[in-house]
Amino acid sequence: MAYLRNKLTEWIPALLAAVAFSVVLTPAGDALPVQTWTFEGICRELVAGTTEGRQALVGSLWHAPLPTLVGLPGAALLPRGASIPLVARGTTFLALFFLAYTLLRFCRRQFSMWPAMLFWLACLLLLARLPGLTTQPQMAVTLAVAAATVLKFADWFDGRRLGDLVKFSFALALLALCGAHLAGWTLLLALLLPLVALLDPALRPRLQGLLILGLLPVLYAMSIWLLMSRLMLADAIYPWRALIHTPPAWTGWPAAGMAPHHLGAVACCALLGGLAACRRDRRTALLGVSGVALLVWHTVLQGYGLAWATGPAAGLLTLMALLTLASALGVLAARPHTVPLRHRLAVAGVGLVFLALCIPPRGSSPTLAMQDRQTQRRLLDAVEHYVESRTPYGRVFICSYRGLGLLEGDARERFVACLDLHVDALRERYHRQNLFLLVPRPEADAAFECAVWRYHDIYGHGAARALFAGDWGDWRLYEIITAPTADELLEWRQRER
Amino acid sequence: MKTPEPDNLAPCDPLALAHTRPEWSAILSVSRGQKRAAIGLALLIGGGLALAPLATGRLLVLGCTLFYLAATLYKLMLIRAAAHPRAAFQFSAAALAAAEPRDWPVFSILVPMYKEPETIPQMVAGLQAMDYPADRLDVQLLLEADDTATLEAARAESLPPFIRITEIPPSFPRTKPKACNIGLARARGRYLVIYDAEDRPEPDQLKKAVLSFEQSPANVVCIQSCLNYYNPRFNLLTRWFAAEYSAWFDLCLPGLAAMRTVIPLGGTSNHFKTQVLQELLGWDAYNVTEDCDLGVRLARAGYETRMVRTTTWEEACCDPHFWIRQRTRWQKGYIQTFMVHTREPLKLLRELGPVNFLHFMLLIGGSIFSSLINPFFWALALIWFIFRPSGIESLFPGWVFAMSAFCLFVGNFVFVYINLLGCFRRRYDTLMWANLLTPVYWAMMSFSGWRAFLQFFSNPFHWEKTQHGLSTQ
Numbered sequence: 004m005a006y007l008r009n010k011l012t013e014w015i016p017a018l019l020a021a022v023a024f025s026v027v028l029t030p031a032g033d034a035l036p037v038q039t040w041t042f043e044g045i046c047r048e049l050v051a052g053t054t055e056g057r058q059a060l061v062g063s064l065w066h067a068p069l070p071t072l073v074g075l076p077g078a079a080l081l082p083r084g085a086s087i088p089l090v091a092r093g094t095t096f097l098a099l100f101f102l103a104y105t106l107l108r109f110c111r112r113q114f115s116m117w118p119a120m121l122f123w124l125a126c127l128l129l130l131a132r133l134p135g136l137t138t139q140p141q142m143a144v145t146l147a148v149a150a151a152t153v154l155k156f157a158d159w160f161d162g163r164r165l166g167d168l169v170k171f172s173f174a175l176a177l178l179a180l181c182g183a184h185l186a187g188w189t190l191l192l193a194l195l196l197p198l199v200a201l202l203d204p205a206l207r208p209r210l211q212g213l214l215i216l217g218l219l220p221v222l223y224a225m226s227i228w229l230l231m232s233r234l235m236l237a238d239a240i241y242p243w244r245a246l247i248h249t250p251p252a253w254t255g256w257p258a259a260g261m262a263p264h265h266l267g268a269v270a271c272c273a274l275l276g277g278l279a280a281c282r283r284d285r286r287t288a289l290l291g292v293s294g295v296a297l298l299v300w301h302t303v304l305q306g307y308g309l310a311w312a313t314g315p316a317a318g319l320l321t322l323m324a325l326l327t328l329a330s331a332l333g334v335l336a337a338r339p340h341t342v343p344l345r346h347r348l349a350v351a352g353v354g355l356v357f358l359a360l361c362i363p364p365r366g367s368s369p370t371l372a373m374q375d376r377q378t379q380r381r382l383l384d385a386v387e388h389y390v391e392s393r394t395p396y397g398r399v400f401i402c403s404y405r406g407l408g409l410l411e412g413d414a415r416e417r418f419v420a421c422l423d424l425h426v427d428a429l430r431e432r433y434h435r436q437n438l439f440l441l442v443p444r445p446e447a448d449a450a451f452e453c454a455v456w457r458y459h460d461i462y463g464h465g466a467a468r469a470l471f472a473g474d475w476g477d478w479r480l481y482e483i484i485t486a487p488t489a490d491e492l493l494e495w496r497q498r499e500r
Numbered sequence: 501m502k503t504p505e506p507d508n509l510a511p512c513d514p515l516a517l518a519h520t521r522p523e524w525s526a527i528l529s530v531s532r533g534q535k536r537a538a539i540g541l542a543l544l545i546g547g548g549l550a551l552a553p554l555a556t557g558r559l560l561v562l563g564c565t566l567f568y569l570a571a572t573l574y575k576l577m578l579i580r581a582a583a584h585p586r587a588a589f590q591f592s593a594a595a596l597a598a599a600e601p602r603d604w605p606v607f608s609i610l611v612p613m614y615k616e617p618e619t620i621p622q623m624v625a626g627l628q629a630m631d632y633p634a635d636r637l638d639v640q641l642l643l644e645a646d647d648t649a650t651l652e653a654a655r656a657e658s659l660p661p662f663i664r665i666t667e668i669p670p671s672f673p674r675t676k677p678k679a680c681n682i683g684l685a686r687a688r689g690r691y692l693v694i695y696d697a698e699d700r701p702e703p704d705q706l707k708k709a710v711l712s713f714e715q716s717p718a719n720v721v722c723i724q725s726c727l728n729y730y731n732p733r734f735n736l737l738t739r740w741f742a743a744e745y746s747a748w749f750d751l752c753l754p755g756l757a758a759m760r761t762v763i764p765l766g767g768t769s770n771h772f773k774t775q776v777l778q779e780l781l782g783w784d785a786y787n788v789t790e791d792c793d794l795g796v797r798l799a800r801a802g803y804e805t806r807m808v809r810t811t812t813w814e815e816a817c818c819d820p821h822f823w824i825r826q827r828t829r830w831q832k833g834y835i836q837t838f839m840v841h842t843r844e845p846l847k848l849l850r851e852l853g854p855v856n857f858l859h860f861m862l863l864i865g866g867s868i869f870s871s872l873i874n875p876f877f878w879a880l881a882l883i884w885f886i887f888r889p890s891g892i893e894s895l896f897p898g899w900v901f902a903m904s905a906f907c908l909f910v911g912n913f914v915f916v917y918i919n920l921l922g923c924f925r926r927r928y929d930t931l932m933w934a935n936l937l938t939p940v941y942w943a944m945m946s947f948s949g950w951r952a953f954l955q956f957f958s959n960p961f962h963w964e965k966t967q968h969g970l971s972t973q
Contacts, residue, residue, distance in 0.1 A: 212929030220917070
């Protein structure tokens with residue numbers, strides 16, 4: 004009974020927080036990031052059991068498997084075709100609930116009841132300032148899993164409990180399945196485990212066991228992803244193909260792109276982590292190091308021109324600073340008389356720095372392309388009108404994950420989402436039909452899609468047998484030209500006569 | 501307390517349970533009601549497959565998938581519960597020292613042996629090394645009267661005064677529980693424990709058991725110690741076996757103990773209150789896993805079993821041939837136990853309560869069922885991965901596919917990982933790599949499971965004896 008009561012004191016506030024985020028902070032209109040609509044489409048297709056759905060589950064680093072899997076129950080239960088993406092909303096709600104629950108548990112471990120609630124509310128207020136958290140399910144899921152991962156790692160590092168190590172290792176595996184947004188940071192956390200074991204004389208003899216126990220789940224998760232890619236797309240490394248064929252170019256260290264609140268957050272992490280390391284406060288030290296590692300990954304993403312993908316890293320960075328501060332204050336609260344005055348002053352100073360510098364201005368994240376249902380319908384109507392004016396047998400392949408979002412709730416058979424584009428295979432399969440390719444501008448996640456790495460610059464110049472047919476905003480239509488067969492030539496000549 | 505006279509050699513009935521409470525004994529393999537239910541189920545499935553093969557196939561797959569899902573979640577729940585402080589008693593050396601000086605109760609030790617004369621010196625040395633007052637020990641070597649080699653070896657050994665030889669008259673069935681029942685009737689101690697001849701219990705185990713009893717409520721009548729192997733690195737098989745035992749005795753059974761539910765007792769090192777065991781008529785001489793059966797009977801009678809963190813080191817079977825024979829016996833015993841206790845399912849439900857009833861079904865029934873159906877699902881998965889036939893996909897519609905995929909990719913990994921956890925807790929770090937090949941071990945278990953299933957009907961009381969000493973030869 005006491006266990007249940009204890010759980011309820013964590014579940015109910017977390018549930019209320021998730022409700023508050025969903026009701027108050029979610030924008031009222033249906034103009035949402037393109038990725039959100041895409042997410043909705045992927046989940047719907049997967050539940051419908053289509054090949055495109057299965058391919059979409061495993062085929063992209065930017066639409067990774069875990070958020071999609073979290074969205075599946077919603078896709079099965081919620082109605083299709085609403086003006087707002089219900090699955091995305093449901094998934095975001097679940098992720099925010101889990102995030103709020105994880106943070107509350109951490110705060111309760113650090114402080115007594117009321118200070119814990121206050122700090123938890125501070126975390127929520129910080130989260131409320133993160134743009135995209137309530138509209139992008141991928142980001143919400145990634146943030147929730149990342150927070151759980153790093154906090155469990157810190158718990159294990161502090162208490163060396165086997166249960167915490169197990170939870171960390173499984174959370175790390177889930178984080179790896181969240182895709183590329185935090186991939187580098189995930190790798191750094193994975194590397195921290197052996198490093199920690201090597202540096203600690205008590206753990207060094209158990210390095211082998213720790214490595215297997217701590218890293219096997221993440222390796223297994225990645226191998227399952229490879230296997231599924233092999234089964235669904237006949238290519239085990241399909242999601243990584245874009246990085247091999249069209250790797251993003253290094254554009255230089257983004258000193259100008261570094262926002263003051265990011266620098267403030269990393270300063271908090273570094274200072275508190277350093278102070279904690281001196282006092283053998285292992286939990287705070289690890290959180291601090293993780294925060295600094297996050298900045299490194301954030302910088303790498305920006306340096307490679309992937310600023311659009313830094314949302315989760317940027318959001319987590321500020322949260323990490325706050326968690327590191329909470330951990331340091333927790334130690335002060337638990338052992339107030341053993342901590343020297345200068346240490347206490349230093350922590351208080353960093354707290355002030357945090358308040359002054361680390362809170363991000365609202366909407367400071369890189370903006371993403373927005374879309375609403377009407378815009379999607381208008382695009383499809385315009386393309387359909389054009390194609391029908393050319394031929395009654397036209398079929399349009401939308402060569403992007405975004406096609407799944409465009410077609411979600413739309414029953415037009417003329418449009419087909421195509422994730423694994425093989426022009427020759429399409430010509431063979433849809434013999435005697437007029438085929439068109441609808442290609443998005445290769446920016447953000449669309450720059451890493453199959454149409455781009457397999458048919459270089461298809462958006463700009465088309466491809467062999469694909470001729471430019473029209474242009475609608477960020478989308479271009481190409482017609483696939485096929486040489487007529489002998490029968491078709493005869494029929495045409497007869498008609499000409 | 502009712503204790504037998506010290507030199508009570510009056511004839512006792514080692515088959516008392518089968519004679520006085522046949523409904524508790526495996527003497528009758530399958531009851532009439534069970535036969536009817538099995539025939540009805542077979543007819544239902546056969547008829548369904550003949551009339552509506554796809555729908556029946558889907559229903560069967562759905563049932564098995566739900567079972568796999570439940571088994572996976574159940575195992576996770578057990579492991580989580582094992583972390584609870586009440587999962588097992590733990591006594592430090594300081595706690596044991598603090599308990600001294602005191603008057604320790606008489607502790608009976610039964611050592612059933614058959615055709616293993618070579619183990620006697622080691623066994624006697626192990627018993628002499630026990631950290632327990634010698635005048636409080638009552639050890640019986642239970643030797644078959646016609647096993648002259650072991651009898652002669654025992655008589656030739658200079659036995660300390662607290663060890664006596666009890667001859668077991670030859671009679672059917674020739675099982676370990678029958679010998680133990682005779683030993684139980686002649687036991688003098690307030691507590692009683694069974695060790696196999698090759699066992700090496702930790703010296704302070706008896707003291708820990710006594711302290712555990714004293715710290716438990718009155719209805720706790722059995723304290724189970726952990727079992728593990730002293731030859732885990734001998735070969736791949738012993739590595740797998742040690743990992744399995746580490747997970748079972750260090751995680752799963754403590755998890756069950758934390759949940760205060762039915763515990764299928766391990767073969768040895770289970771410490772009993774002698775009087776209660778005598779009242780329950782001892783072990784079922786017809787059950788080839790009499791320990792598991794006794795664990796269920798204790799729970800049905802309203803008693804509880806707890807775990808204590810102390811280890812008895814055994815010899816892991818290192819020969820695949822003998823391993824399969826041993827595992828066949830264990831799984832046949834599980835089938836016997838399941839059949840005995842489900843003769844009157846409603847009565848079982850009433851006696852155990854709904855939660856413990858589910859535990860029993862998943863623990864005993866589930867382990868048999870999974871080893872029988874696993875080969876079919878492995879074959880289905882392999883065929884699907886290699887040939888991708890459409891027929892198989894039609895058996896797994898929508899959510900069934902999702903659940904099956906979860907069980908295949910997550911469930912199987914969880915089972916491997918649990919073994920890894922067991923190894924890690926035991927500090928068997930160098931054994932952990934071997935666990936990556938655990939699916940081969942599962943295949944051997946399924947082979948034994950099918951062998952046990954067939955033997956249950958053809959030769960239910962046959963005791964396939966494990967050959968010991970192979971790893972030291």
